Amino acid sequence: MSVKIIVPATSANIGPGFDSLGLAVTSYLTVTVVEENVDAWYVDHNLGEKIPHDEENLIVKTALELVPDLQPLTVKVESDIPLTRGLGSSSSAIVAGLMLANHFGNLNLSKQELVQRATEIEGHPDNVAPAILGDFVVATYLDGEIMYEKISFPDVSLLAYIPDYWLATKKSRGVLPANLDFKDAVRANAIGNALVAKIVSGNKKDMGKLMEADLLHEPYRDKLVPHFLKLRYLGHEVGAFATYLSGAGPTTMTLIEKDKIDEFIKVAQESGLNDEYRLLEVDRNGARIEVE
Ligand SMILES: Nc1ncnc2c1ncn2[C@@H]1O[C@H](COP(=O)(O)OP(=O)(O)OP(=O)(O)O)[C@@H](O)[C@H]1O
Numbered sequence: 001m002s003v004k005i006i007v008p009a010t011s012a013n014i015g016p017g018f019d020s021l022g023l024a025v026t027s028y029l030t031v032t033v034v035e036e037n038v039d040a041w042y043v044d045h046n047l048g049e050k051i052p053h054d055e056e057n058l059i060v061k062t063a064l065e066l067v068p069d070l071q072p073l074t075v076k077v078e079s080d081i082p083l084t085r086g087l088g089s090s091s092s093a094i095v096a097g098l099m100l101a102n103h104f105g106n107l108n109l110s111k112q113e114l115v116q117r118a119t120e121i122e123g124h125p126d127n128v129a130p131a132i133l134g135d136f137v138v139a140t141y142l143d144g145e146i147m148y149e150k151i152s153f154p155d156v157s158l159l160a161y162i163p164d165y166w167l168a169t170k171k172s173r174g175v176l177p178a179n180l181d182f183k184d185a186v187r188a189n190a191i192g193n194a195l196v197a198k199i200v201s202g203n204k205k206d207m208g209k210l211m212e213a214d215l216l217h218e219p220y221r222d223k224l225v226p227h228f229l230k231l232r233y234l235g236h237e238v239g240a241f242a243t244y245l246s247g248a249g250p251t252t253m254t255l256i257e258k259d260k261i262d263e264f265i266k267v268a269q270e271s272g273l274n275d276e277y278r279l280l281e282v283d284r285n286g287a288r289i290e291v292e
């Protein structure tokens, strides 16, 4: 029997939806079970020396949190989700760990239960919920209960600019203010609500304007991500819908029509932004397990 778990990358916040909005996108973490009933966990990967190969690996740690006496496995991990860049790499590892424990621990947890457990581990649902469910997810954690809705995101090209440096979520959350003025909080909430409505109706132009009107995190994080406002400005020059900070950064996401992508990349490269550009689409289905 072969078991493979596939989890998509995710782009959280989408501007004003701090900690509550997220989108699954087409880059993937894959965990393949190589051997069962071994004496100790082994994670075969080439994700770099900072990622453990034993039970300290986030995938295994998460699995053991759900099922502490889970029989060790040898697994092979392959991923094109860049680490610590704002595309939900930690959430993909957490979701894979939960799905591994769900399968080998015979728990039969539903997607709702997986989202609940994953949110408790990650601390917020905006990456883990779309990673599990796919597409665009609006979610919150209320009195210990996860509440979410999966919504179809309009068809639009997503162009990620993935800079060649890490920005840990912890560091990026560290620059956020402890308090927000009441009037600003009311405005921030209204902008987020209006954005969800425009996503539902598919009005890409208004959606773009609202995505760029965040008051909760981008104004504080832009100093950690110097290319962000430059790309937003260049996006306006070529007629993109919006550029927002993906998750905690430093990746930025530009929503743009297909025929404007080449021009956008050209002007961005001319202004010195020469790291990776990755064209993504919305992953509509979320994480899956293949058992053969
Ligand atoms: N495939 C993986 N296997 C094991 N650990 C991983 C894996 N992917 C990510 N991690 C752990 O998660 C950390 C990155 O988490 P962090 O929340 O800082 O960034 P992110 O999830 O990539 O970005 P964001 O949450 O902003 O989308 C890595 O440094 C590593 O410790």
Ligand SMILES: N[C@@H](CCO)C(=O)O
Pocket: 012, 013, 018, 019, 020, 124, 126, 127, 169, 172, 173, 217, 247, 248
């Ligand atoms: N909402 C989270 C996503 C990254 O984990 C943040 O922006 O800090």
